[in-house]
Structure formats: structure tokens, C-alpha cells
Amino acid sequence: MEAHALRKRGWSISAIARHLDRDRKTVRSYLNGERVSGTRVRPDTPDPLAEYEKYLVARFTDDHHVWGTVLFEEVTALGYDQSYPTFVRQIRTRGLRPHCEACTGVKGRDTIEIDHPPGEEIQWDWFERRRAPWGGTAYVLLGTLPHSSRTRGVVAESMDQAHLVEAMDGVLKRFGGTPRIWRTDRLATVIRPGTKDVQATFAPVAKHYGAIVEPCPPRRGNRKGAVEAAVRFTSGRWWRTLSATSPEEAQASLDRFLAGAGDARERRTPSGVKTTVGELADAEPLLDLPALPFPATVTVTRPVDDNATVAFRGNRYSVPPGLSGVTLELRHRLASSTLCVHAASGVLLATHRLAPAGAGTIVRTPEHRAALESVILSSFTTARPCDTKANRPPGPESLAEAARLLGIEGREVTVDLQDYADLIEGTA
Numbered sequence: 001m002e003a004h005a006l007r008k009r010g011w012s013i014s015a016i017a018r019h020l021d022r023d024r025k026t027v028r029s030y031l032n033g034e035r036v037s038g039t040r041v042r043p044d045t046p047d048p049l050a051e052y053e054k055y056l057v058a059r060f061t062d063d064h065h066v067w068g069t070v071l072f073e074e075v076t077a078l079g080y081d082q083s084y085p086t087f088v089r090q091i092r093t094r095g096l097r098p099h100c101e102a103c104t105g106v107k108g109r110d111t112i113e114i115d116h117p118p119g120e121e122i123q124w125d126w127f128e129r130r131r132a133p134w135g136g137t138a139y140v141l142l143g144t145l146p147h148s149s150r151t152r153g154v155v156a157e158s159m160d161q162a163h164l165v166e167a168m169d170g171v172l173k174r175f176g177g178t179p180r181i182w183r184t185d186r187l188a189t190v191i192r193p194g195t196k197d198v199q200a201t202f203a204p205v206a207k208h209y210g211a212i213v214e215p216c217p218p219r220r221g222n223r224k225g226a227v228e229a230a231v232r233f234t235s236g237r238w239w240r241t242l243s244a245t246s247p248e249e250a251q252a253s254l255d256r257f258l259a260g261a262g263d264a265r266e267r268r269t270p271s272g273v274k275t276t277v278g279e280l281a282d283a284e285p286l287l288d289l290p291a292l293p294f295p296a297t298v299t300v301t302r303p304v305d306d307n308a309t310v311a312f313r314g315n316r317y318s319v320p321p322g323l324s325g326v327t328l329e330l331r332h333r334l335a336s337s338t339l340c341v342h343a344a345s346g347v348l349l350a351t352h353r354l355a356p357a358g359a360g361t362i363v364r365t366p367e368h369r370a371a372l373e374s375v376i377l378s379s380f381t382t383a384r385p386c387d388t389k390a391n392r393p394p395g396p397e398s399l400a401e402a403a404r405l406l407g408i409e410g411r412e413v414t415v416d417l418q419d420y421a422d423l424i425e426g427t428a
Helices: 002-008 013-020 024-031 050-062 068-077 084-094 161-175 203-209 221-237 247-262 277-282 366-378 396-410 417-427
Strands: 121-129 138-145 150-156 181-184 212-215 266-268 274-276 297-303 309-312 315-318 327-333 338-342 348-353
Touching: 002 013, 002 024, 013 024, 050 068, 068 084, 121 221, 138 161, 138 221, 138 247, 150 161, 150 221, 150 247, 150 277, 161 203, 161 297, 181 221, 203 212, 221 247, 274 277, 297 309, 309 327, 315 348, 315 366
Parallel strands: 121 181, 181 212
Antiparallel strands: 121 138, 138 150, 266 274, 297 327, 309 315, 327 338, 338 348
């Protein structure tokens, strides 16, 4: 209609085409009535897909998810002569592909707001990112209070159950308490696969903190939409611009980001009053945390460096000398302040008191220091280095051994001049 209105005002076809960003031939066809707005084909053009519609309906009945390329090859063999983009467009225009509710997820469904009373629930979720700035994969556990959207997170080395418990304890300490309900998706470390039952090894963890674990229904991630939104927010705003070179620096950066930009996000109360995430969260009542974390044992493996130490969370801890390059097992019980170093066989090699994470210190026992100094000093020598430019031909023993290996060919040739003289006289 806009093209006709502009034409009545005296606009030229070229001016209308430039204004509407269309080809002049297209504009002319619309103005002359040769085309109808919203219709790609002429009314008198036969539909090329009509003959194959029953076949396509039958194929979609056989398989709702059959690929369009497969159907295109089949109908082409039956005589269809249009292009693949035209074929796909005609299928979509007719709505031939049936709707699959199980595979659609939440898109297009009716939704309703879920009421989250203050302090009632916390939602948990991992997000992992490969190629971390410090190497390897970064695992970040996020906990979100859905009433206020306040989020806290912990950077972990692994997603096993011990690291999960440690990360949960770290998140709850950053909140200053715990809600009564813990909502998770079907994490194998929390929920038994294929069921809604809590893992027998995780039930004592929830009991220790006085919480109830509520798993989300299968394939219903929107039930914990608050933490899903927090994952998108943290990934886009924090992770993509992260410049940390170690997990300890990343943890400090994450804490600053969530307590700053995260808590400063604007929200509205049910009455429409403007507030922030931080103000809403400060008013949420949370249960007190136990004095000590659940005593899970975190286990990692580390190679021994040349200085007889192993790395653990930004510090290095000594081991007996002579183990350079050997992979050892480090165990830390969360309720304790010690680190135990074990051999692959399980033998305890050393026990250290934990240093603050990221302090960059070397913790070495007096016994290990003395043993390492003894090994290093015993390897020292006062002898002069060898002369690399000296002439040292093979000695008698070397020559004798070479002759033995060569046999007859290795014997030294002896020339007797008298034998030559006798030979000359005899022939003369």
C-alpha cells in the first residue's frame, strides 16, 4: 500500500524503489497488479509441491524428525524440479512438519511466574569453560537466591562430589547462610541417575547443613530459571572479559564482580518500588551455617617439581627428595587445616599445614629441607671440568676390543722387509 500511496504523490518508480530498498522491476510489478503483497509466486502459477504433499505427510508420520535434505533427495527422485531452498520454504509455509512436544522444550509453551518467598530456596548449577586463561578447563559453581537473584560462585578444579561440597560451602559462606531448599538439576553427584532420589553419599551433606534437596523434573530446566539466567549473565559479563592468570585470581575477580555489578542490578518490588538485587537479598532470612564444613575429602594429583615440591592452590608443599617427575596424590579434608601427600600406592609421604590459597609460598618441613640440602651438596664437586678440546685417541684396550670384534680383518698388518728382499733375489 505504501508504494501505491507514493505513486499517487507523483514519486517515480526509481525513487520508490530506493525508498523501499526494492528492485525497480519488483516495484513496477506491484504497481501494475502483476504481483500480490505477501505472495512470492504468481496466482496463476501451479504449485510445484502440491503433487508431493501426500507423500511428505506420510513421511513425516513415519518420522517427525526426518531431515529436509533426505526428503529433498526423495522427492527429487520422484520428479520434483525446484531448488532445495524453495522446497524447505514450501514445507514451512504449509506447516507439514508435525509438532513434537517432547523435543520442543519450553519454547512456545504457556508460562507463569513461580512464587519464590524470601530465603526459601537456592538454585545450583555448574558452568564449565574450556581453554581457561591459566590452562585446562574452568569449573564454576553458581548459587542463586531466586527471590532476589543474588548470585555467588566458586571456581573449582573438578566437578566431582568432594569439589561440589567444597564449592557449595564456599557459596553459602559468601551468602552468610543457607535457604531451606536446595534445588538442582539431575547432577549425578547429587541425584541417582534415572531417579529423583538423592545419592546416599550426598544425603549426609544436606543433613549437615539442614537443607532439603529438591531435584528439577526431567528436561525442565526452566524450573531453576534463576540460576540459568545467572549463568548467562556471569558467562557474558564476567568470563568473556576475564584476564586472570590463575584460579585464585579468577576467584577474587568473580567475587568482586558478583558483589559489585551483580548486586547493583535494578529490580522492582511487587508494589513497583525500585530497588536492587543487593537490597532485596539483604532482607532475605537464611538459616545459620554449621561451624565447620562437611568433612569431605578433596583429592587431586600433582607431579613433583625439580625442587621436590608439589603445587596446591597457589602454594607449593615439600616432599622427600628423589621423586622429581613422579605423580603424587594430594588429599585435603575440608574440616581440617592440613594437606596429606600420598604416593600412588597410598603410602603417606608428608603432612603439611595449609597455607592461605594463592599466597605463593613454599611450605617445606625441616626434615625435607635437610634431606634436600644433603642431596644437593653431595652432588657438588671441586674437580675441574673436562677439557672438551683435548686429543684422546682410542687406547690399547679399545683397539684390542675392536680387533676382537673384527676378527681377521681387524688384525694389524705387519710388513717384514727381509721377506721382500728374499722374494726379489729368488725371482732374479
